[in-house]
Amino acid sequence: MSAAALKPAFSEQQIRAAIRTSLASALSVPEAILDDERDFDAYGLPSLEAVELAGELEDFLGREIDAETIFEHPSVAQLARHLAAAA
């Protein structure tokens, strides 16, 4: 997508923070209780919420995120690492 070129690159730290904010909102829990190493599955994240999470990250990063990515890298830490590396 051409928009990618206009957006600044984000650090793994920034991406991690964005994932935590979206995940907390999807699960309706305070961010502070999230464990970055814990599997999304263990939180009982429904697939539709995972799709919404992918959509929010897509908008945050300004590039297309295949929603399958959430299931292939299913924790805050794994997902942030993957998205930072793929930038």
Add this chain to the structure above:
Amino acid sequence: MSASPARREDTRVGATPEAIQAHYDAGDAFFALFLDPTRTYSAALFANGADDLEAAQLAKIDWHLERAGVRAGKRLLDIGCGWGGLIERAVTTHGAAEAVGLTLSAAQARHVSASRNARLSARLEDWADHTPAAPYDAITSVGAFEHFAAAGLAREVRVAAYGRFFAKCADMLAPGGRLSLQTIAYPTGFDRAAYDATDYGVFVREHIFPESDLPTLPEILEAADDAFEPVIIRNDRRCYARTARIWRGRLRAREAEAVALVGERRVRDLDRYFRTSAGAFDIGTLQLLRLAFQKKLAFQKKRTRACP
């Protein structure tokens, strides 16, 4: 829901004309902002990683016309003709002698009627009420099946409604006639009740597709079986994900104009729908089915045959 299926005749359990018009009558100008020039409001057919929406929509139209056997001299009925892109291409590129489109949207019917090609026509009519002047050689229906069953019906009621559609199509087709269908579907085992209870499920039912529910592939095949033999079945869900992302990008690029035409709420709703449905197609929570059928011959309809 504002209009219950019971309000209609027993045989009509799909979305009402009012519901269809709420979705599609937002105005030609609004849809023209983000759709391709044919104003095709259904998944395109992207091949080999191509990213050109215009070419992919024509490729999709051609796929259906070819699978339905539309060529020189043939008569086509398109159920849910939208803005007429498919029927127009049937007569201009594939040589169809006549192409009739049915729609429940007055804005769409007006748009097609404004074209001056004598071989093209659009009728503001439910498929159940259509009486063909002569049998058709081909029927297409792209992105209409989604509206043939209202939300909240039991599986057998849904399948029966789909069965009436297939029976009617068979009635309208000449022997050996073909039907090419495209619809969004849920995967088998999809938990409708759980989905309907989610924020997104409620949102889609209230703001995007009122009074509509989606089929599964087995429901379609079961409903079609009396009258039709399946010839091709494809799940092109990645094509819809791509299409929805392109529509969303275009809508965002024309956001100010879109808001001026239909208001901020409608634009925000559609933006959310495109974003989430793209992801749902990514992971297979939604499927995009393309199905080609051939009308069964009398002997093929017999339940048991001495020679299979």
